[in-house]
Structure formats: C-alpha cells, structure tokens
Amino acid sequence: xxxxxxxxxxxxxxxxxxxxxxxxxxxxxxxxxxxxxxxxxxxxxxxxxxxxxxxxxxxxxxxxxxxxxxxxxxxxxxxxxxxxxxxxxxxxxxxxxxxxxxxxxxxxxxxxxxxxxxxxxxxxxxxxxxxxxxxxxxxxxxxxxxxxxxxxxxxxxxxxxxxxxxxxxxxxxxxxxxxxxxxxxxxxxxxxxxxxxxxxxxxxxxxxxxxxxxxxxxxxxxxxxxxxxxxxxxxxxxxxxxxxxxxxxxxxxxxxxxxxxxxxxxxxxxxxx
Amino acid sequence: xxxxxxxxxxxxxxxxxxxxxxxxxxxxxxxxxxxxxxxxxxxxxxxxxxxxxxxxxxxxxxxxxxxxxxxxxxxxxxxxxxxxxxxxxxxxxxxxxxxxxxxxxxxxxxxxxxxxxxxxxxxxxxxxxxxxxxxxxxxxxxxxxxxxxxxxxxxxxxxxxxxxxxxxxxxxxxxxxxxxxxxxxxx
Ligand SMILES: C[S@@+](CC[C@H](N)C(=O)[O-])C[C@H]1O[C@@H](n2cnc3c(N)ncnc32)[C@H](O)[C@@H]1O
Numbered sequence: 001x002x003x004x005x006x007x008x009x010x011x012x013x014x015x016x017x018x019x020x021x022x023x024x025x026x027x028x029x030x031x032x033x034x035x036x037x038x039x040x041x042x043x044x045x046x047x048x049x050x051x052x053x054x055x056x057x058x059x060x061x062x063x064x065x066x067x068x069x070x071x072x073x074x075x076x077x078x079x080x081x082x083x084x085x086x087x088x089x090x091x092x093x094x095x096x097x098x099x100x101x102x103x104x105x106x107x108x109x110x111x112x113x114x115x116x117x118x119x120x121x122x123x124x125x126x127x128x129x130x131x132x133x134x135x136x137x138x139x140x141x142x143x144x145x146x147x148x149x150x151x152x153x154x155x156x157x158x159x160x161x162x163x164x165x166x167x168x169x170x171x172x173x174x175x176x177x178x179x180x181x182x183x184x185x186x187x188x189x190x191x192x193x194x195x196x197x198x199x200x201x202x203x204x205x206x207x208x209x210x211x212x213x214x215x216x217x218x219x220x221x222x223x224x225x226x227x228x229x230x231x232x233x234x235x236x237x238x239x240x241x242x243x244x245x246x247x248x249x250x251x252x253x254x255x256x257x258x259x260x261x262x263x264x265x266x267x268x269x270x271x272x273x
Numbered sequence: 274x275x276x277x278x279x280x281x282x283x284x285x286x287x288x289x290x291x292x293x294x295x296x297x298x299x300x301x302x303x304x305x306x307x308x309x310x311x312x313x314x315x316x317x318x319x320x321x322x323x324x325x326x327x328x329x330x331x332x333x334x335x336x337x338x339x340x341x342x343x344x345x346x347x348x349x350x351x352x353x354x355x356x357x358x359x360x361x362x363x364x365x366x367x368x369x370x371x372x373x374x375x376x377x378x379x380x381x382x383x384x385x386x387x388x389x390x391x392x393x394x395x396x397x398x399x400x401x402x403x404x405x406x407x408x409x410x411x412x413x414x415x416x417x418x419x420x421x422x423x424x425x426x427x428x429x430x431x432x433x434x435x436x437x438x439x440x441x442x443x444x445x446x447x448x449x450x451x452x453x454x455x456x457x458x459x460x
Contacts, residue, residue, distance in 0.1 A: 004415070008360065030339075030365040032357035032385045037369075073369040219338050219354075219366045226339075248338050248351055248366050 006039045010050055014038065014057065021058055024068060025201045028225030037071040044070075069139050073220065076110040077158070078117045078151075080215075081247050082165035087266045089121045089167045092242050096210050102131040105209045105236065107200060108217035109135035112146025112193075117163075118213075119189040120175060124168070128192055134207065136198035143195045149185040151176075156183050200229050205236040212237055215246035215267075230254045237271050244268045277305045277419075277459040278393035279342070279358075281386055283379030283409070285312040285401025287429025291449055292399075296329045296347070298453030304460050306342050307331070308358075310350040310382045312375050312401070322349050338366040355381040358389045373405035383409025387416040394418035395459060397447070401433030410441045421455070424448045 011034060018024045026034065047053035056063045079085050096102045102122075109115050115135040122128040137143055151159075160172035176183040198206070200217065212233050218226050233243055234256045243251065243260065245267045251257050259273035280303075284291065288311050299307070313321065325347065326333035333347040342348070342362045350356035354366040356377050372378035383396050383406060396413045398406045400423055410420045422438060424446050425431035437443060447455055 004412075030357075030359060032359050032365055033367045033369070036357075036367075036381070036385070073367065075368055075370055216368045219368065223339055246368075248354060250337075 005042050006035060006050070008035070011035050011038060014054065017054065017058055018064075018068070022064060023202070024199075026071070028201065028222050028228075029220050030222055033073070033220055034071055037073070041067060041070040065141070069141050072139060074110045074139070074142050076113045076216075077162070078113040078155070079159060079162035079166045079168075080114070082162045082167075084244070084247070084266050084268075085117060085121065085162075085166035087263065087268060088118070088244075089125065091263065092211065092244075092268060093121060093125055093127060096242075097125065097127050099210055100130065102127060102211070103207060103209045104131060104133045104211045104213070105207070106133055106135040107137075107198065107212065107214040107233075109137050109143075109146060109195070110139075111142045111151075112149070112195070113151065113159075114213070114215070115146065115193050115195075116149065116185055116189050117166075119193060120163070120168070121166075122192070123189065124170065128188075131192050133193045134209075135193050135195050138197065138199050140197055143197060147190070147195050149187070149190050150182050151185070153178055153181045153183050200232065201225065205232055207236065208238050209236055210238050210241045211244070212241070213244040215244065215249070218245065218249045227254050230256050234259070234271070239271060241271050242268055243271065276393055277395055278362075278390050279305055279308060279386060279395075280456060280459065281308045281310065281382060281394070281396045282399060283310045283383065283396065283406040284399030284423075285375075285379075285403060285405065285430070285433055287400035288423075289313075290429065291423060291452070292325060293328055294449055295452045295456075296325060296331075298457075299329060299331065300457045301330045302345065303331070303456065304344050306344055307347045307456070308336075308342075308350070308356075308382065308386075309347065310356055310377050310379050311399075312377070312379075312405070313352060325349065336364045336366070338364060340364045350377040350382065352377070357381060358386040360389050362389060373403050375403070375405050379406035380409040384412045387413040387418055390418065392417035395421060397421040397423070397452070398434055398437050399423045400428035400430045402430045404433060404436045406433060407437045407440050410437050410443075414442055419444045421445045421447055423452075 015026050122131050163172045176185045260269035261272045262269050322333050322335045331347050335349045357365045414420050420443050422434035425435040427448050
C-alpha cells in the first residue's frame with residue numbers, strides 16, 4: 001500500500017471536515033490506523049488529488065457514506081477467540097439465566113457474526129426466548145448486511161471449528177442453509193436481535209443491560225475516548241452485570257476499574273460495586 | 274544513521290531460531306527498544322515472550338495497546354492483530370484485513386514506524402517464505418531509515434530476505450553471527 005499519498009495534515013483536515021459537515025467525530029481515533037485506511041481508500045478509488053478527494057467527501061453524500069465505512073475496520077468472525085465464547089456459555093449466560101429478561105448490548109457489532117454466535121449459544125442454553133440482543137454499530141451498511149444473516153460459505157469450516165472449540169456440540173451446519181457460495185442462517189436466530197445504529201462517541205445510553213460486549217472497537221480509540229466509552233458502558237450496565245471486551249482491551253487504568261472484578265482468564269468483568 | 278530510536282525485527286518461517294541465537298548477545302543497556310513481529314499460528318501466542326525472556330536479561334513483553342514504547346525493552350507483537358506505531362511513540366493494535374496472508378503483518382509495522390521514527394529507525398527482515406516486510410522496508414528506506422536483511426544464504430527459508438534484496442536498497446546484509454554485534458553498535 002502506498003501510504004505517502006496522504007499526509008498527517010491531510011488526515012487532520014478530513015477529520016475536522018467530517019465533524020463540521022456531518023457531525024461525525026473521529027478526532028479521538030488513533031491516527032496510525034485511520035491514516036492507513038484513508039490512504040487505502042484514496043488509492044482504491046484512484047483519487048486524482050487531495051483537493052478532489054476532499055471535495056467529493058464534502059459534497060457527495062453517497063461517497064461520504066462509503067468513506068466512513070472504509071475508514072472504520074469491519075473485520076469480524078463467528079466465535080472468534082473460542083475460549084471467550086466458552087466462558088459466556090459455561091459461566092456468564094447461565095448466571096444471567098435467572099433474570100426474567102436478559103438484555104444484551106453488542107456495541108460495534110459490524111456485520112453481525114458475533115451477534116449470531118451469541119444467539120446460537122442462547123438457543124442452546126434454552127435462553128433465547130427470554131433474551132434481547134441490541135446489536136449496534138456506527139455504520140448503517142454493515143447493519144444491513146448483518147440483518148440479512150448471509151455469510152460466505154468459505155468461512156463455515158473455520159467457524160464450525162471455532163464453534164466446537166467454544167463448547168458447541170451440535171452440528172454447526174444445522175444452523176444455516178447452504179446455497180452455492182453462501183450460507184443463510186436460520187431466521188429464528190435473528191428474531192431476538194435488534195440491529196440499529198449507535199455511535200459510541202456521540203450517542204447516549206439507551207437502556208440498562210445485564211451484558212455488554214464491545215470487542216475490538218476500543219483499540220481504535222485514544223485513551224481519553226476509551227475512558228468516555230467505558231463510562232457510557234458503566235452507566236448502561238446493571239449491578240452485577242458483565243462487561244466483555246476484546247482480547248487486547250481492558251477496563252484497568254480507567255475511572256470505572258475499581259467497581260469491576262475480572263473473571264479469570266478472559267476479558268470479562270463483573271460490575272460489583 | 275543518526276541515533277537509533279527503534280530497532281524492529283520482522284520474520285516468518287525459520288526466524289525464531291535466529292532470535293534465540295541473537296538475543297542472548299544483545300547488550301542489556303541498549304538505548305532503544307527492540308520490536309519483534311513474527312508470523313505464528315494463532316493460539317500459541319503467549320508462549321513467545323516467555324520463551325524469549327529465557328534468552329536475555331532485557332525486559333521482554335507482549336505489546337499492550339496504547340502502550341508507551343520504552344528503550345531497553347523487547348516488545349513482541351500479539352498474534353492476530355497488526356501492530357502499528359503512532360507518531361507519539363506509542364503502540365496501537367489493528368484488527369483489519371490480513372496483509373500478505375498475515376496478521377500481524379510486518380509491512381504494517383515497518384510502514385507506520387518509518388513515519389514515526391524516520392531516520393532514527395532500523396528494520397531487519399529475517400528468514401521467511403513470503404514477501405511480507407518487503408514493501409515495508411521500501412517505505413523505511415524512503416523515509417531515511419536503515420534497511421537490514423538476514424543473509425539469504427544463512428536463512429532457513431531464503432525467500433523473504435532475497436525478495437527484499439531484489440526490490441529494496443539494503444544497507445546491510447547480516448549473518449546470524451553479526452546481528453547482535455550490529456545492534457550493539459547502534460546507539
Ligand atoms: C473490528 S470491528 C469489531 C467487530 C466485532 N466486535 C469483533 O470483535 O469481531 C469494529 C467495529 O466497530 C465499529 N465502530 C467504530 N467506531 C464506532 C463508533 N464510534 N460507534 C460504534 N461503532 C463503531 C466499526 O464500524 C466496526 O464495525
């Protein structure tokens with residue numbers, strides 16, 4: 001990838017454009033990743049000059065949408081980090097099973113692979129009927145894709161292995177219908193998932209949850225923004241609720257850390273104070 | 274080069290053996306960090322820092338995201354994330370698409386480091402069977418950093434350093450025996 005097409009100054013100009021023109025605030029994002037993403041789309045779309053590129057983002061609504069989609073990273077998997085999902089299956093969700101209604105917030109859900117993974121576990125634990133998963137993301141486009149529940153058949157072998165490693169005992173292929181290169185997951189799995197847009201930077205708490213998952217989103221934020229988002233989660237989490245982060249993320253060093261107790265082995269904390 | 278601020282080592286197949294030989298001979302008072310990005314299978318990750326710390330008195334640790342980069346420390350890229358260097362000399366992690374079928378990709382670290390450290394960077398590409406790191410080295414060169422490769426003849430898998438040699442102006446070709454001495458001379 002040619003990174004020299006976009007300078008640090010260009011990045012700052014574009015981020016302030018997005019904020020002023022569209023109200024999207026990316027100024028708290030780590031720059032190295034953002035810069036790589038901007039360089040990537042600049043090259044992919046064969047922009048003629050920075051001025052032309054900037055003009056297009058500012059004046060072409062559809063292009064702006066594409067730009068935002070492309071500067072955020074949407075890569076995800078089903079049952080990524082199987083031991084994490086095993087902990088949900090064996091410890092966290094059974095504990096929450098005593099509640100009459102289990103409300104789960106999956107923040108930064110991208111194209112939905114995690115949401116369906118959780119739905120599968122809930123179904124196997126016989127908890128799906130009394131659960132609600134709010135799966136949110138900044139990007140409307142990934143949410144549309146998520147709601148289709150259609151994924152690439154080529155991924156299924158990997159996902160099936162992950163599923164088994166996470167403690168799944170069913171035939172993974174019983175959850176989808178294969179058609180050529182696509183796998184369509186059962187509608188039953190998404191009946192309890194609500195997909196909607198929510199921006200962690202600017203939107204507020206919208207409910208109280210017993211489990212909040214936000215994995216591999218905070219790595220893109222600077223420390224200040226991370227702390228603000230953790231505050232948002234804290235104010236959206238019930239007493240004794242669980243907060244789950246990505247394998248390299250932590251609540252340590254944040255303002256909320258003293259109220260949270262980590263479950264051994266995984267990036268899952270319980271709100272205890 | 275003007276005063277080294279970071280030494281980064283990238284490698285793939287056949288590079289772990291090299292690290293195990295080189296690290297014991299690196300001075301323990303080096304005034305810069307050593308950052309290691311090597312390809313490995315997802316899952317066996319946590320073993321690497323432990324393994325390497327048996328070979329050196331230097332502090333060895335897996336990178337935490339947003340961590341400040343300190344001199345005299347050996348940092349290991351965590352598996353399954355790209356390791357990026359920020360302008361303010363902190364690490365950040367990135368879960369974007371694999372590059373050259375790899376995550377972490379050596380290219381991503383070399384490239385972001387090139388911009389952060391410019392002339393004060395040295396990057397060494399070791400044994401490996403794909404061409405990850407080659408573009409990164411090109412970029413390091415264009416920002417004035419120092420480009421180094423393992424002598425392909427001494428590499429278990431010569432392809433990676435050989436590709437670098439074909440495509441990038443390399444400042445030094447190092448045998449395994451020379452590597453620690455070279456690192457010790459930088460300061
Ligand atoms: C790397 S994906 C993580 C997907 C999934 N959670 C996982 O770990 O596999 C990051 C997601 O965070 C979303 N995101 C980035 N900034 C956001 C924000 N400010 N508010 C909500 N979502 C955001 C992106 O759109 C992207 O879908």
